[in-house]
Amino acid sequence: MKVKRGDFLKGRIFSIEEFSIFDGDGIRTTVFLKGCPLRCAWCHSPEGQKFEMEYLRSPNGCLSCGACLAAGGGRLTAASVDACPRNLVRAAGEDVEPEQLYRRLSRHFDMLNHAGGGVTFSGGEPLAQPEFLYECLCLLRGRTNRGLQTSGYATNAIFSRILGECDLLLFDLKLIDEATHKRYTGVSSEPILDNYHTAAASGKRLLTRIPLIPGVTDTEENVTAICRVMQESNVAYAELLPYNRLAGSKYPLAGRVYDPPFNTEQVPAVRQEIFAAHGIQTKIL
């Protein structure tokens, strides 16, 4: 997706997080790009899914005065942000040119670089705005470490082009079986696995991240399959992200209901021994 305003290329982001601790090496700033082709059942960023602008309303402290809806003609709009007397409505989505984003990020290059960090692009799915992402990565080349946190879902051509401009990849491996992958994420796993092998073969720094969703991705069968994929690519390190029941907490903000098709109360299985048996070191985040 690319947002055009006049002749200038713009991308749509929904957040910039400074000092993001678990998004790569050192001190990092993470830019979250809006829009994602996947619909993972455990997604914790509902505001990152749609490409369209959205407005989020925090229910806590809401006076139910209706000022936000009145200002927006019955729905939340940009006018609702100003109308809320308690500042509870905010926009999820901002269109920025790569140069604008670069200027914002560049204020902290000195700090980021000195502390062994850099900038990470996340989402949503950053690969879903490939031109914007590519421009941003090119602007950052030689200025700071460039990370990409991705589901890996894109054509191999797009992925390879972007990969060429990255220094660090945080690549999610969720489900290997094609049917299960489709069922829980809405898309095929084929391009993802293809791109994973491309990433591993590139020699770029690769952090494989595995969300452990109870009864979905944490099964012995899936974990073993992930290990095989990693072995095939000669990757020997993975970071495990056990499911946390707070994953649904932002849904009410976006006016949506979080109702995943798995038991959210179940503690996910952390099968480090399977990874170990495949010669893969793991760390739990």
Added chain:
Amino acid sequence: MTELVQSFLDYFRTRAYRKERRTLPPITFDAVKDRYQYFPYVFSRICEEEVPVLRHPGDEFGFNRTVHVQFAGNGCMNNHTPDYAWALSNGFEEILADLARRADGADEEGKAFYRAATDSIHTLLTFCECYRAEAERAGCDKLARALATVPRKPATTYYEALLFMKLLIFAHRASGVSHLTLGRFDQYMYPYYLASQKAGITEDALLEETELFFISINMDTDIYTGVQQGDNGQSLVLGGCTPECEDVFNELSEMILTASEELCLIDPKINLRVSAKTPLERYVRATRLTAKGLGFPQYCNDDIVIPGLVSLGYAYEDACNYAVAACWEFIVPAVAYDIPNIRTMNFPLVVRKATMECLEGCDTFEDFFSAVKHHILAYFDERRVATSQYEWSKRFHPNPFGSLFLTDCREKGRDAFAFVTKYKNFGIHGLGVGPAVDALMAICRTVYEEKSISKAELLAALENDFRDAEPLRRRLLACPKLGSGDEECEKLMVRMLHFYAGAVNHTPNGVGGIWRAGTGGSQDYVTMSRDVGATADGRHAGEPYPSSFSPSIGVRAAGLLSVIEAFTRPDMKTLINGGPLTIELHTNVFRNEEGIRKVALLVAEFIRRGGHELQLNALHRDTLIEAQKHPEQYPDLIVRVWGWSGYFCELDLPFQNQIISRTDYQL
């Protein structure tokens, strides 16, 4: 920790012993013959009433209070950083002999001073003898043996030095000193630590002694004078450098961090001296303590503080020996009796006054900024002149015992408030920098640049506390704020603080010292904001300011890097009265080694960029509950949820509750 320490800690936490304390009626000044005798008299009355008691096998130090007395009338000696090393290495027999020699050649006032100081020491020695007898009776052989020599003779072991310290704290507090700090504890105690080590005392035993001592100095904190409980100045400083730039962080410094981490008590509050050369591993070590949620260590940057003190006229050697008084004020032990918190510059009030009185007549923002500068100067002058008219001898009782621990007072036979010390400077806090700069920015943007708000509209809205002017207030709120990553805001702060420092620093204070400018605010961020009307940053009348040197309450900062960028931008060497940038992080940030290491990296960056002082809080349950009740005041409270970070107040209630219960586990 050992079983003995755990058991003593459990006993301390019951606080049952506090209920057994008796309260004496206030002891008035009328009861004594001369003014020098007031505190010696109070001290002797307290010691007469005190009952030596050792309630627990872990109480190896005693000297806990069984009576409490309110000091009457005048103020007490405060922010005192005594020359402990002098007492520890001499013992009171030698000190008494020295005082007798000095009294012989002294003038009348000097004689009165030495007499009173001598009386206090005799009172203390008599009381120590009572304690020795009680220790013997109770079978506390270690304490009884040590009291057979200490404090008459110098300390020879680490335990004896700790005991000496405990009774010095007892004596200072009972003789009317408030905000008594422990100074460079790891430096003056180190020779005794090494002596014990050499004598074969194991590291474990030395750690146990340290921990029992720390519990012991928490026993009476409820009766120490302070604005809030815990505001007692019982802080210490670790690390630092010699004049030859040698790093002096030692094994004892390390042990103190361990003890503090294991005990999780409010005292001693720890300050860590660091510099651009400090190894990352030390920050990592200190961050583990921050993760405990105690709000310390506070970091002090030698690269900024030392040259800052030197530029204020402190000798380089003295500057290298700085410690922290009370909360964050930099002070030099033994040679300084500075009063670093005697006044406060109420920045938002000053900007409001300039707005109400001068905005109408200012054609450009530069004109208005000149008016603000004029008001800063006038506000400082008013306080400077008022302070210069103090009759110190009427405001404060002399404290000959406490004054003995200041080299010049001891040698000249004069009380601390006679201001005979090498340094006797006054400090002014700089309160509410965040809201003041935000107000300046809003005026610059809306009144002068965009012309979207007329002067008359703004003045009327401020006058009426934004009544019927909510849209205008929202326009002010929408202006860039300090910490939101806005370059113009940061430049305004730099200009304002540059002028303020220039106006304050080096101004004579009337007692032979100078004024020093700072960025702190102690309790004033609540008390001094109550009566301040609405301000142009959109703040309502009476709303509190942020504490210390921080973005305004309710401002959604762009992020931690932007906050650090902004608050390290002024020349902090010129603002060396102290006042830390305060950053609050959720305890979740510290949940694993990676998080701890990254917080440590952040601190190192703050120091490298020239920040002077930093305080990190790991937020705990109470804050989260407060945030639930008042979400509008905590928009920036970040929580790590799962693989992502979010704003606590934006989470649905059940999720908030879950985090609150989880935080309990983490603490």
